[in-house]
Amino acid sequence: MTVPPQGDDAAKKDKDVPPPSYRSLAAPVANPVDKFALLPAFLKVRGLVKEHIDSFNYFITRGIRNIIQANNRIEARNDPNIYLRYTNVHVGTPSVQVDYKVEEITPHFCRLTDRTYSAPIKVDIEYTVGKQHELQFKRNVLIGYMPIMLRSYACILHGKDEAELARLGECPLDPGGYFIVKGTEKVILIQEQLSKNRIIIDTDSKGRVIASVTSSTHEIKSKTVITLDKEKIYLQLNQFTKPIPIIVVMKAMGMESDQEVVQMVGRDPRYGDLLFPSIQECASERIYTQQQALQYMDEKVTYPGAGNQKEGRSKSILRDVFIAHVPVKNGNFRQKCIYTGVMLRRMMDAILNANTFDDKDYVGNKRLELSGQLISLLFEDLFKTMNSQAVELMNKNSDKTRSSPSDFSQLIKHESITSGLERAISTGNWDIKRFRMHRKGVSQVLSRLSYMASLGYMTRITPQFEKTRKTSGPRALQPSQWGMLCPCDTPEGEACGLTKNLALLTHVTTDQEEGPLMNLCKSLGVEDLSLLSGEEIHAPGSFLVMFNGLILGKHRQPQTFANAMRNLRRSGKIGEFVSIFVNEKQHCIHIASDGGRVCRPLIIADKGISRVKEHHMKELRDGVRSFDDFLRDGLIEYLDVNEENNALIALYEHVDQDDVERSSITHIEIEPLSILGVVSGLIPYPHHNQSPRNTYQCAMGKQAMGNIAYNQLFRADSLLYLLVYAQRPLLTTKTIELVGYDKLGAGQNATVAVMGYSGYDIEDAIVMNKSSLDRGFGRCIAMKKYTVIKEYYGEGVSDRIAKPQRDKDGALVKQNMRALDEDGIAAPGQIIRNHDVYVNKQSPKVIDRRGAGAPLMDRDYKDSPAIYKGVDGETTVVDRVMLCSDTNEKLSIKCIIRHTRRPEVGDKFSSRHGQKGVCGTIVQQEDFPFSERGICPDLIMNPHGFPSRMTIGKMIELIGGKAGVSCGRFHYGSAFGEPSGNADKVEDISNTLIKHGFSYNGKDFLYSGILGHPLEAYIFMGPIYYQKLKHMVLDKMHARASGPRVLLTRQPTEGRSRDGGLRLGEMERDCLIAYGASMLIFERLLLSSDPYQVQVCRKCGLLGYYNYKLKTSYCSMCKNGENMAKMRLPYACKLLFQELQSMNVVPRLKLTEG
Amino acid sequence: MDRPAAGSSYQRFPRVRIRELKDDYAKFELRDTDASIANALRRVMIAEVPTVAIDLVEIEVNSSVLNDEFIAHRLGLIPLTSAAAMQMRFSRDCDACDGDGSCEYCSVEFNLSARATDSDQTLEVTSNDLRSADPKVCPVDQARAYQLALSGNDYDPNAERGILIVKLRRGQELRLRAIARKGIGKDHAKWSPAATVTFMYEPDILINEELMDTLTFDEKRSWVESSPTK
């Protein structure tokens, strides 16, 4: 253990702390600067889904501009003087065009009316008109509608306060970050992929060492692979049929002398040895010059026909495809040569020293693609398509009519971009032809099952590669995920470990301009490569400077350079998300400003002493200082995963680590609880639980019912579950308060007794107190939306809504119309039962009425009412009826039907510790155990749930909650929060309990409610926050005796929704056979359910038919009815024969007398 | 074995001593019987003593934020004065009516009508807004306020406030008719007359005076301090 150095600063600050003794060492926080306030400050500035919004903002402010600029000129093919140029672009405010009038729209309006929340993309253009090519200008030309992310700059919600949001019908706690397309909320999930433009050294499936680079530029995406196969090194590229020896490639790029190649890789003789077989192979092929090399490669090109004939196909491949992101200026391949050299060198390093392999699963080698980037890909494609369509039209026009060339501005059609963006986001299919990108499921419907579910969606990261791979590597928890990705929140099953979630403080970067940064590096002493020889590049002591994967040059004093860059970043001279990472192993400095890196804020420490002092925090609390001020003043900085490797991060300022010099600490965590994500943040004491339990809770927290949003009662979701009396957890965490779960809770604080009771509590079932249910515990509201569209068939023919028919006394003719109002639509507040009509729609009998002039009469309509299908015996109520016209201008009637449910046996409940259970039985309160104070639990949980699950957190939640109710203060259980005071310690909780007359261990003396005698054990009892999960018996129970059948096969229908049969499957059949009841199968499945009588021709063995008129059977094959026999067989069997016949297979029956 | 002849009585004569008795609180000792009797008393008090509670609600207008069932449930849980419950009939036994609450023997009608007029303040609809058709049956806070007013005792703000049913914003309205019926706690907790009913064995504490004498004053004091019930 090291004694903290008593620098001047430290001494001053620690004035009230006694000089270091063993006691002060044992104390975890000697002088706690309460850094916690930084968290809310951070979230206030950035919001919960800042990465989505930042990314989209970047796109609509910068990205779209870059795209337009890169493709700003279109011209006619036969006359380049006819052109159109885009000069400016901007995205307007969300609006729709109704009858040539532009109306601004709000997100909530879009949700209710099935519209897309989109804003016009407007461009300024200049173009030529007429034969003289007069230049004309036009401003604010519409080129399409862009779906707008909620709370982005373009969204009307941006910067609005709570009252304004309420006026717009929006929930202030809703984080935004999603789109509304055709009325449904869609999230573009964060996509995880391997870093672009970075060298990855790995082994392939055959165990060969490979170096691969996925290059990505605006024009092209390519993958370059260099393999070591049988000691020789080859280049693999899709454009070549065979691997090309690497020396040939080098020669083709103009590096003709072998010495130069070796020098480029490095002069270490070991490299030379490894390179030797390749050089030898090249020589044996008699390739010595660039010309010969190119010729050799030309023969191996996949499609030799295409390409630039003049300079040879392979040269253009080398220039445009081979490590495409390395530029070739004026035909100078030197940069590519150096890059290849570095690739080779890294490969050889890996061969010589196995631990220099790159880890594909390392988070630093990953990039996250966010909605902004994905949309920009799509938009660029659509924009180009639109332009090329315009050019096409122009060409066609000018080919047809020689007269006056039309102007381009007429040919810009905005529909393609609008519909393209809308379709992609609503289906989630991202098809980009240029990059041959076909991705499915990029966007998903935002789940509004609970507040947590929607937040969870916003932080979810989906992997790129398919989930079927059984590999464990990518699924494992990576140490580099610390603080960036939540270690708990991942689904179970096939996507386990692949689908991840962001941690609380993670930020995902957006692209930053490269030019100024490169210049800055150069002026800080980076030597340009073009001036250096291969020998000089790899001179010992000098480091290569890599900038976003490109080799920028080299630097002789890497540490000085890195420090200088970092100081510039801390003083705000360069972007705060630029990362400077000194890689000692590779002798490289990586500077990254590209988008998609994950990073997080950390407090900067000088020799282990935090730069954030108490007075800073006071200023923050007083509102004088914001989180950005901390950044600007260089107190806090963002580190990405790579740069974290250059940092030594302490958890707390004054904790003495056993094996770490305090002076070498460079950063301090803001709060340890920030390593968890939003969803796992609501678990109290997660650090006391067995880890899988936290993971289970992360999955279940999303299924819990509760309050969804402040505007929940005005929403029109197709299915909405609400809890009647949702509560805030008694045992909270700091994360809960940060994300607003305390305002939109999804559960109730139930007094739980941990004991066995009644035997109906085995296998995690819980026993519930009937009186608690009477008083509203676990009561929920299920609201379902039923939409009826009043169809329009053209020519004035449409459906109509008829008022319910009444006889002359005014009584309803049909009883199932009782829920209807006089307008023919169910009245809000009306009770609606199974088979009741909720919209009395009538459709015209004949749709096609061309020519028939007369208006439709009553008799021309037939009833086509919308009938409510509910559960018999349940009372449901019509909550709301909404009428709106949909996008096709048809009237759509939305009835929202509400059902209030109280818990019943079989409903699923769970605590926040992955402890789910169904309600096993409901017991009268008088039968429940009670304490001397009269406390009676709301539910009883079996203690067997604990030993194997090891959810100690739940136990602490129980006693913490108990202390909380007795002393009237919400207790905290934040992750790893004990040292910093964000979690109450068990000892303190016990003291509180004692103070209020409870036992320190949370156990109570209970009496049996049945017999009145004291229970023979003390019962662990106290409040635990219980969630009611969406799985309810009412939605699932299903039984049938006889019922509907499928028309074709005459087999019972399938599935609950169709009142289907319960399958007696193979295994059940096996059971019956094994039991010896095979005749039962025969009887039940055949004789009593599926018999069919057929006529069989004894001669040809085929099925005939029975002619009822002539009362004879007839074989249509033999054309007579002579040899017919009657027999019975299952209908399914008859169907099989007929289907076989339809496929030209003849099933013949051979009959013998039985 | 010597057994008494069959038919002899084993009746006990329990003794009762009241320790505390208030309007809403009672505490008494029960001696010379066993826990089964005490528990039976407890169970009956929770589940089988009939009271009156709102059971049927007919909602005329409800533009509040809470839905109809929600309000009906809340109304049901409002405690009503139930002294008249013993004279009332269970509506299922009532011959005078068919149980729809239209008869005086088995049901009491309540009316509630509240509307937030044009002011910016939210209107709190409480149990005090319930108008009973039968003065014998009304929400308990109303009854208490009435009693306090009668006795001229000091004004109790809590009684005045009533039990919150729903809050109305400007322009919202709630109008309903509710029927209270007799029932027992077994059927629904709203008919349970008692909030908490519990009993305990009272320990017989014998102090070893001899040993006590050996303690110093401070020790004695800390011994007294250690009492959990002090």
Added chain:
Amino acid sequence: MLDVCLLVLLLSVFCNDRFNCDYSCLLSLLNCLDGVVVVLMSVNHLCRVSYERDTKIVNAASFTIEREDHTIGNIVRMQLHRDPNVLFAGYKLPHPLQYKIIVRIHTTSQSSPTQAYTQAVNDLDKELEYLKQAFEVEKNRYEERAKQGF
């Protein structure tokens, strides 16, 4: 309030008019969610208690008491335990969904289950009657004292 309770206890235990269970749910209105779940039994009013002799053991029998639960079961059992002629007395709630209890009694040859049962019920009746009176007396005494300013 408490005296009401006691009174009801007495009434409820031995009156047959409780739970006449033709509870056809007329709760047409909204609170029917909390409508009472009543098992509709075609109960003969006279037959609240039925008696079944044990076929194997002499002086043993079980009494099925319809529409009663632990409240009655336990006090009857405890009262039976006080009878030295009762060798065994126990009760069970056969199923949580069945609203009845079964009391099983095994006596010596000096007595019989019926006799023991009747005796126990009578004793309980008297005890509760006594308890009711004792409470009334005590209540009056307490109130008297309270008036005097104790």
